[in-house]
Amino acid sequence: MRLSLKAGxxxxxxxxxxxxxxxxxxxxxxxxxxxxxxxVMQLDDATTPLRQLYFIIQSMLxxxxxxxxxxxxxxxxxxxxxxxxxDEVIDARLSEVCALIVDERPFEALRxxxxxxxxxxxxxxxxxxxxxxxxxxxxxxxxxxPVQRSPLRQLAQSRVA
Numbered sequence: 467m468r469l470s471l472k473a474g475x476x477x478x479x480x481x482x483x484x485x486x487x488x489x490x491x492x493x494x495x496x497x498x499x500x501x502x503x504x505x506v507m508q509l510d511d512a513t514t515p516l517r518q519l520y521f522i523i524q525s526m527l528x529x530x531x532x533x534x535x536x537x538x539x540x541x542x543x544x545x546x547x548x549x550x551x552x553d554e555v556i557d558a559r560l561s562e563v564c565a566l567i568v569d570e571r572p573f574e575a576l577r578x579x580x581x582x583x584x585x586x587x588x589x590x591x592x593x594x595x596x597x598x599x600x601x602x603x604x605x606x607x608x609x610x611x612p613v614q615r616s617p618l619r620q621l622a623q624s625r626v627a
């Protein structure tokens with residue numbers, strides 16, 4: 467597999483972070499787990515359940531040493547996510563994601579999840595990823611942002627720590 471990197475671009479290969487100081491083309495000559503920097507989601511961008519799932523799956527690629535533990539977590543979370551959404555497309559794709567995770571094909575699972583972002587409407591329990599201070603209905607109530615206490619968010623935060 468050939469990969470072209472721009473100057474300063476990073477790539478995650480088998481848990482190692484590599485950065486090129488100039489434009490470079492790499493050729494992977496054997497099986498390797500990799501993730502390009504452009505496909506890495508930051509924790510702050512994991513604002514919906516599907517984005518949180520993406521964040522957790524990407525950790526399998528970034529940190530292969532914890533792949534078994536992360537895989538088990540994902541497989542236990544997907545059934546809850548399927549209950550959250552009332553959308554046949556999302557439900558079917560989550561089933562496919564589950565199968566890909568079982569088959570240890572996380573990169574393909576990431577692609578499927580990323581494709582669902584456009585179809586995602588915030589679930590009923592999290593009407594929006596709005597900070598309490600930005601929502602007049604929540605202002606001054608001390609209410610938390612529902613996404614902040616999501617089980618997926620909590621798992622994602624524990625993976626970063």
